[in-house]
Amino acid sequence: MATAESSSLYLKRTSKLFRISLILGIVALVIGAFGVFQVLVFGNLGNLSTEVPWGLWVGLYEYFVLLEVGAVLSFTLLRYGGGIKELDKLGPIIMLTALAALVGALVSIFHDLGQPFRVWMPILRPDFGSLLTWMIWLHLAYMIILIIELWAYRFGRKDIVKKMAYISLPAGAALVAVLGSFLSVAAARPLWNDLLLPVVYLISAFVVGTGVVLLQHLIFSPVYGTSEYHKLAHKLGRWFFSWILVGIFTALTISLVMTYAEVPATAAILRQMLFGDYAWTLWVFHVGLGILLPVALLFWQEKMKTDRARKYALGGASGLLVLNFLMVPMNVVIPALAYRYDHVRDTLVRFEYFPQLVEWLVMVFVVGLMLVIFAVGIRLVIQPFYRIALQAPATATTTSGASEDDNEPLFNNEEQ
Amino acid sequence: MSTENTNLSPDSIFNMKKNRTGNGHAMPPEASEMGTGNTGTGNGTRKQSGCDLSRRDFLKSMGAGAAVVGVAAGCSRAHANEGLEHLEGTNLVMVIDLQRCTGCGGCDIACKNENNLRQGHFWSHHITHTTGKFPNVRFEYLPTLCNHCENAPCEKACPTSALHKVHGGVTAHDPSKCIGCRACIINCPYGEIHAHFGQPHEEWEDEEELIAGVTGSAKSTLKEVGGERIPYYNNERENHGLGNRHHGIVEKCDFCLHRLRESKLPSCVKRCPTDARIFGDLNDPNSSVSRVLANYRPFLRMEHLGTRPKVYYVRSFNSASDYPQTKGELAENIEISKPAQEKQLFG
Ligand code: SF4
Ligand code: SF4
Numbered sequence: 001m002a003t004a005e006s007s008s009l010y011l012k013r014t015s016k017l018f019r020i021s022l023i024l025g026i027v028a029l030v031i032g033a034f035g036v037f038q039v040l041v042f043g044n045l046g047n048l049s050t051e052v053p054w055g056l057w058v059g060l061y062e063y064f065v066l067l068e069v070g071a072v073l074s075f076t077l078l079r080y081g082g083g084i085k086e087l088d089k090l091g092p093i094i095m096l097t098a099l100a101a102l103v104g105a106l107v108s109i110f111h112d113l114g115q116p117f118r119v120w121m122p123i124l125r126p127d128f129g130s131l132l133t134w135m136i137w138l139h140l141a142y143m144i145i146l147i148i149e150l151w152a153y154r155f156g157r158k159d160i161v162k163k164m165a166y167i168s169l170p171a172g173a174a175l176v177a178v179l180g181s182f183l184s185v186a187a188a189r190p191l192w193n194d195l196l197l198p199v200v201y202l203i204s205a206f207v208v209g210t211g212v213v214l215l216q217h218l219i220f221s222p223v224y225g226t227s228e229y230h231k232l233a234h235k236l237g238r239w240f241f242s243w244i245l246v247g248i249f250t251a252l253t254i255s256l257v258m259t260y261a262e263v264p265a266t267a268a269i270l271r272q273m274l275f276g277d278y279a280w281t282l283w284v285f286h287v288g289l290g291i292l293l294p295v296a297l298l299f300w301q302e303k304m305k306t307d308r309a310r311k312y313a314l315g316g317a318s319g320l321l322v323l324n325f326l327m328v329p330m331n332v333v334i335p336a337l338a339y340r341y342d343h344v345r346d347t348l349v350r351f352e353y354f355p356q357l358v359e360w361l362v363m364v365f366v367v368g369l370m371l372v373i374f375a376v377g378i379r380l381v382i383q384p385f386y387r388i389a390l391q392a393p394a395t396a397t398t399t400s401g402a403s404e405d406d407n408e409p410l411f412n413n414e415e416q
Numbered sequence: 417m418s419t420e421n422t423n424l425s426p427d428s429i430f431n432m433k434k435n436r437t438g439n440g441h442a443m444p445p446e447a448s449e450m451g452t453g454n455t456g457t458g459n460g461t462r463k464q465s466g467c468d469l470s471r472r473d474f475l476k477s478m479g480a481g482a483a484v485v486g487v488a489a490g491c492s493r494a495h496a497n498e499g500l501e502h503l504e505g506t507n508l509v510m511v512i513d514l515q516r517c518t519g520c521g522g523c524d525i526a527c528k529n530e531n532n533l534r535q536g537h538f539w540s541h542h543i544t545h546t547t548g549k550f551p552n553v554r555f556e557y558l559p560t561l562c563n564h565c566e567n568a569p570c571e572k573a574c575p576t577s578a579l580h581k582v583h584g585g586v587t588a589h590d591p592s593k594c595i596g597c598r599a600c601i602i603n604c605p606y607g608e609i610h611a612h613f614g615q616p617h618e619e620w621e622d623e624e625e626l627i628a629g630v631t632g633s634a635k636s637t638l639k640e641v642g643g644e645r646i647p648y649y650n651n652e653r654e655n656h657g658l659g660n661r662h663h664g665i666v667e668k669c670d671f672c673l674h675r676l677r678e679s680k681l682p683s684c685v686k687r688c689p690t691d692a693r694i695f696g697d698l699n700d701p702n703s704s705v706s707r708v709l710a711n712y713r714p715f716l717r718m719e720h721l722g723t724r725p726k727v728y729y730v731r732s733f734n735s736a737s738d739y740p741q742t743k744g745e746l747a748e749n750i751e752i753s754k755p756a757q758e759k760q761l762f763g
Contacts, residue, residue, distance in 0.1 A: 043613070043614070043663045043664055045613055045664075048598075048611070048613070049611065049613070050601060050607075050609075050610045050611045051607075053601045053602060053611055054598065054602065112597070113595050113596050113597055113664070114594075114595070114596020114598070114611065114613070114663065114664025115594065115595050115596040115664040115665060116595075116596075118576075118593075118594075118595040118596075119595060121575075121576045121593060121595055122575040122576055125576060125577075125593070126575065126576075127575055127576060127577040129572055130572065130573055130574055130575040130599070131573070132573065132574075132575040132597060132599050133575040136575065182599075185569075186569070186573075186602055186603045187569065187603075187605060187721045187722070187723075188569065188602070188603055188604060188605035188606075188721070189602065337602070340607070342543075343717075343718060344543045344545055344556075344558055345543070345545045
């Protein structure tokens with residue numbers, strides 16, 4: 001049974017995290033505001049051009065979509081597919097993370113628009129023949145799902161939580177599929193066209209999403225430090241490792257197929273990605289820090305003697321992967337635009353692009369905004385949820401016709 | 417408004433509507449069998465006036481319970497065709513005869529002047545390509561512009577219908593609907609859409625003298641000739657779309673819709689000194705474009721992508737001068753006399 005001591009400890013810990021997030025968030029917002037001002041007032045779009053029309057902001061957008069959808073899909077799969085009931089305690093944190101990432105994605109892409117204040121147009125005067133329109137509408141639907149789910153957590157409505165979880169599965173899968181298809185259908189960009197991005201992105205979402213679930217469990221679990229905590233961390237670590245293996249297999253096979261075929265337009269761009277001037281971003285951040293080191297840590301933690309050391313190894317692995325995963329969309333979006341195959345001259349043309357200060361500043365602003373949303377969410381949802389769950393575990397509201405499972409409390413404190 | 421008469425006979429664009437075959441395919445059957453490029457049945461044949469939505473428009477309007485909004489968007493197409501009613505049912509295409517083209521670049525200049533294009537933006541441009549080793553060198557010059565693809569990926573990608581088809585199958589752009597997402601640039605395989613970042617013609621605000629103390633600056637030149645934003649501004653461009661584009665949107669060739677409205681040929685066609693650019697209705701079997709395409713097998717840019725371009729290229733840029741009679745040789749420095757070669761060939 002949860003003790004008053006453990007619950008007050010948890011509230012204290014989340015309050016501390018609330019303060020850290022809020023302070024860091026506000027600092028980032030203040031710094032990043034300069035960039036936002038430049039974009040919205042002076043229309044400064046950094047280094048973007050006709051030749052490289054998308055850059056850091058679109059990469060960020062894709063990264064946040066992968067985070068937002070990946071976290072929810074992985075959580076739902078682990079909780080309802082894998083039957084890991086202990087994850088119920090983590091539900092609201094995951095939904096909050098996803099909501100913050102969703103806002104981050106939308107704010108990033110908002111700044112990318114040449115005419116940001118016309119953003120209402122695809123909503124009110126949409127053209128559903130465009131995948132971009134679908135992306136916007138799916139985002140809105142997804143946002144509503146996440147808000148309802150958070151609200152249901154906040155008020156202990158497990159029946160709604162479960163229904164929303166099931167709805168979020170197809171909605172999330174559709175969002176990722178559209179995100180990938182949107183690039184993959186561009187026959188003008190052979191790299192995207194060959195990359196099977198809807199599938200690659202769906203797998204990527206599971207890789208990074210499982211990493212987010214593990215990381216959030218390690219930081220935010222209400223059963224922090226208990227044996228249940230370590231057991232669950234270990235279990236999630238194994239799932240995480242499995243998804244990384246699936247991801248590596250997918251990336252390797254697709255790259256090998258593209259290289260083997262030697263279709264000039266694709267092969268030339270791929271070669272640049274792997275060995276060109278900016279290849280170090282791929283090898284250092286994505287492959288080295290984002291995959292090899294996490295895999296090494298995941299191997300290593302299996303041999304570790306103490307729970308504490310294992311916790312740090314798992315935290316390091318998931319943190320590194322989640323952060324460096326930004327390089328996945330970056331390396332999908334930018335090289336395909338920076339290199340264009342000229343079919344008349346039969347040669348690869350290169351365009352320069354490296355994000356300018358204003359682009360980085362907007363990124364800082366977006367991260368700040370996400371931290372503030374996260375902090376506010378801790379106060380408005382996480383702490384009340386935890387209080388409700390502690391005080392009245394057996395009186396969680398249910399609707400008539402709800403299954404037995406729905407009548408269980410949102411999380412079972414007996415397990416503590 | 418200019419009163420110049422630039423109409424060609426018999427494919428006068430005045431007479432396009434009268435001459436059209438409706439849903440005809442202007443190419444002779446032999447040409448099609450030869451796999452002669454894509455002559456297309458033409459977007460121009462599709463009904464686009466009023467609220468008559470094409471199947472694609474209708475499908476676009478479906479989805480997520482937004483049919484009402486979608487239908488409303490479809491109806492706004494009627495507005496897009498305002499002034500272009502005489503082009504209904506036509507399939508406007510351009511044929512570029514590379515043999516006639518001298519590579520003078522006059523079309524590029526005409527387009528820049530006609531459409532008030534800013535520095536660095538070319539709606540009509542060219543690609544040059546030199547191969548071989550002196551003196552056996554081949555130089556190619558390929559004039560390029562928006563292909564007004566029948567299956568236009570830019571139009572499909574546009575979330576607001578800012579890019580849309582109008583009568584004649586022309587891919588038009590509505591600057592007031594453009595949100596500047598640049599999805600169209602990403603999807604155009606030909607690089608024919610340009611992002612307009614910054615104020616129009618900022619380059620003319622430059623006060624730096626090209627050679628200090630010797631030449632004037634861009635700004636002083638502008639002042640001297642009494643120009644507003646640019647020394648020469650063509651206000652006829654305002655008859656369709658914007659005279660000058662503004663920050664954050666994209667821009668592209670629209671076959672000079674402001675001129676087509678007045679039944680005038682596009683400026684690049686009008687100004688081409690060698691008549692290498694030929695323009696007209698492919699649905700009319702007697703139009704010049706139909707006749708040229710009946711004679712020459714055209715090639716289309718990146719035809720394999722299925723975009724079905726409406727800019728056709730015929731013949732080759734290189735001169736038709738003949739090369740010496742030869743059967744070739746086996747390798748460098750091996751001279752095979754005619755009898756020896758024959759012996760080799762026939763045992
Ligand atoms: S050439 Fe490019 S801009 Fe022109 S219609 Fe085709 S895809 Fe669109
Ligand atoms: S930039 Fe403008 S024209 Fe191009 S896809 Fe976006 S809204 Fe459409």
